[in-house]
Amino acid sequence: MNTIENKLSDLMRLEDVLDAFVVTTSGTVYTVPNATPKIKSPGLVQLIYSTVQTLLNVLASFQQYGAERMVIELQDVIIFINSIDSATALVCVTPQLVNTGLLEVEMENARREIRKAVKTS
Amino acid sequence: MPDLKVNVGVSEKWDAREAGREVASQALAGISGKPSFFIVFSTIHYENNGGFQELLNGIYEVLPRDTLLAGGTVSGFTTQQGCYVRGVAAMAVSYSNMDVTISVGHNTIRNPQAAAKDCAQKIKDDLEKSKFKNQFLFTFSGGTQILDVPPVGRKSVVRSGLLAKTIMSSFSASQFVLQKGIGREDELLEALVTEIPDCQLLHGSAIDDVRMLRNYQFANNNVLMNAIVCLGIKSDLNAAVDFAHGAEPALEIEITKLSSDRRIIHEINGKPAAQELLRLIKWPEGFFEERLFTKRFPFFPLGVYVNGKFYVRPFVMVLGDSILLMTRIDEGKAYIARIDGGSMIKSVDTSLKKSGAGDQAFGLFTACSIRLMALGRKIYNERDVLLKYFKNQPFLLGYCGGEAVYNPERGIEYLNESVGYAVFRR
Numbered sequence: 180m181n182t183i184e185n186k187l188s189d190l191m192r193l194e195d196v197l198d199a200f201v202v203t204t205s206g207t208v209y210t211v212p213n214a215t216p217k218i219k220s221p222g223l224v225q226l227i228y229s230t231v232q233t234l235l236n237v238l239a240s241f242q243q244y245g246a247e248r249m250v251i252e253l254q255d256v257i258i259f260i261n262s263i264d265s266a267t268a269l270v271c272v273t274p275q276l277v278n279t280g281l282l283e284v285e286m287e288n289a290r291r292e293i294r295k296a297v298k299t300s
Numbered sequence: 301m302p303d304l305k306v307n308v309g310v311s312e313k314w315d316a317r318e319a320g321r322e323v324a325s326q327a328l329a330g331i332s333g334k335p336s337f338f339i340v341f342s343t344i345h346y347e348n349n350g351g352f353q354e355l356l357n358g359i360y361e362v363l364p365r366d367t368l369l370a371g372g373t374v375s376g377f378t379t380q381q382g383c384y385v386r387g388v389a390a391m392a393v394s395y396s397n398m399d400v401t402i403s404v405g406h407n408t409i410r411n412p413q414a415a416a417k418d419c420a421q422k423i424k425d426d427l428e429k430s431k432f433k434n435q436f437l438f439t440f441s442g443g444t445q446i447l448d449v450p451p452v453g454r455k456s457v458v459r460s461g462l463l464a465k466t467i468m469s470s471f472s473a474s475q476f477v478l479q480k481g482i483g484r485e486d487e488l489l490e491a492l493v494t495e496i497p498d499c500q501l502l503h504g505s506a507i508d509d510v511r512m513l514r515n516y517q518f519a520n521n522n523v524l525m526n527a528i529v530c531l532g533i534k535s536d537l538n539a540a541v542d543f544a545h546g547a548e549p550a551l552e553i554e555i556t557k558l559s560s561d562r563r564i565i566h567e568i569n570g571k572p573a574a575q576e577l578l579r580l581i582k583w584p585e586g587f588f589e590e591r592l593f594t595k596r597f598p599f600f601p602l603g604v605y606v607n608g609k610f611y612v613r614p615f616v617m618v619l620g621d622s623i624l625l626m627t628r629i630d631e632g633k634a635y636i637a638r639i640d641g642g643s644m645i646k647s648v649d650t651s652l653k654k655s656g657a658g659d660q661a662f663g664l665f666t667a668c669s670i671r672l673m674a675l676g677r678k679i680y681n682e683r684d685v686l687l688k689y690f691k692n693q694p695f696l697l698g699y700c701g702g703e704a705v706y707n708p709e710r711g712i713e714y715l716n717e718s719v720g721y722a723v724f725r726r
Contacts, residue, residue, distance in 0.1 A: 192314065193386075276591055278510050283676030284376060284385045291382075 182296035316350030320358020340371030398535035401426035412488035420495030423532035443505030443701025464620030504666030507701030546647030549635035572621035598674035603637035665697035
């Protein structure tokens with residue numbers, strides 16, 4: 180799982196990524212150990228982590244139609260749920276006013292690397 | 301037949317020196333001795349991870365000390381290996397039938413004509429006695445830097461008339477004193493090709509992560525700001541230089557009032573520009589909200605015809621009732637253009653095929669960062685087009701703050717929201 184941790188760690192080093200983790204339909208969550216929390220509201224963090232598995236199941240149900248990602252826009256943050264395979268997703272939380280085009284490329288590269296790692300594990 | 305070797309390396313290492321060493325090692329793989337030249341595109345991240353001098357020091361730990369190097373900061377890059385918005389890429393070219401030199405001009409924002417003249421002189425002197433007839437210039441210069449003015453900050457939409465007027469009136473002073481403002485690359489390149497008309501040229505403007513607050517240029521082991529770096533090449537290689545954008549005229553308008561530097565539109569169809577633009581594209585005032593505007597502005601650029609060719613000139617900033625462009629335009633007929641992700645990508649495919657196919661040796665591209673912003677992760681679709689065209693041949697594309705191409709028949713073509721390229725053939 181070193182690849183997953185390394186990729187999540189790369190994402191967390193970016194100023195525009197508030198949180199990044201990998202979640203599976205079975206409930207496993209991979210995070211960066213000892214990462215400094217960047218989301219100000221603990222309630223929001225709790226809500227994201229407690230609902231993301233449900234959201235992943237919704238995304239997975241569109242798998243046969245090539246589901247790639249789900250985006251939830253809140254007032255101040257955006258939650259990207261990027262499908263890795265039918266059972267795994269990369270979740271990134273960013274502030275609202277970021278250059279999402281550039282960040283998408285960074286998320287896509289992490290997604291591709293994590294997918295390779297998941298396939299070979 | 302002389303041996304042409306071209307290699308592209310990529311590093312995503314965070315530490316500048318380590319990244320420099322890695323990218324140089326990769327780019328030099330299979331190249332023995334000193335390459336003819338070395339092009340480097342780096343994202344802004346190394347500014348805070350060791351600095352760009354350390355990046356170049358790392359490169360020159362591996363690269364022979366007197367190798368000519370040109371490049372600078374970009375918002376991202378595409379290579380055979382992938383698409384990146386963090387890291388550094390380098391192209392090493394080694395070829396015996398080639399004379400190469402490098403030249404620098406300073407203070408490009410304050411006095412682009414003088415910078416171009418200084419830069420051109422050394423290129424002319426150094427390549428004068430070359431026995432090769434095909435002259436190609438790769439230029440990389442400081443791009444537009446937007447002032448981060450308190451309390452406005454770095455914004456694309458400033459609707460307050462008073463603040464907008466203050467910002468607009470500060471442009472010329474900040475341009476001269478601070479060398480912050482519009483990059484003036486169109487003036488710079490016009491002056492350069494006046495000095496060196498017999499060449500083909502590909503240009504890129506430096507940028508950061510599209511915040512447009514600062515950018516850097518590289519000339520050999522030197523990190524520069526507000527400079528033009530020009531790699532002058534004479535060889536027996538043929539370069540096909542062209543561009544693509546994918547925009548089409550959709551709605552005819554009349555530009556009726558411009559600022560004196562011709563980069564700010566005050567009136568469209570005889571009415572305040574911002575309001576009239578909203579009416580024309582049938583959007584409510586809420587469209588001029590920072591978040592919506594930055595997401596949508598790439599898809600409704602201004603378009604103008606110059607000498608029968610259609611060019612894109614995106615509306616980059618709303619200032620009260622006026623709209624800022626990055627390039628000078630003329631009053632008169634213009635268009636709101638139509639462009640989308642599909643047409644952006646298809647245009648690259650069409651243009652490359654038109655430039656010839658089958659014997660390309662390598663390619664160098666400078667594309668607008670607005671395209672990267674607009675396409676997001678679908679930028680990989682553009683890379684697929686390049687992979688298909690170049691097959692196993694190397695290419696390097698940098699996402700810049702501006703791009704341009706030139707050949708003597710067509711003149712200088714300063715571009716926005718486009719892809720400029722040079723495809724080299726033996």
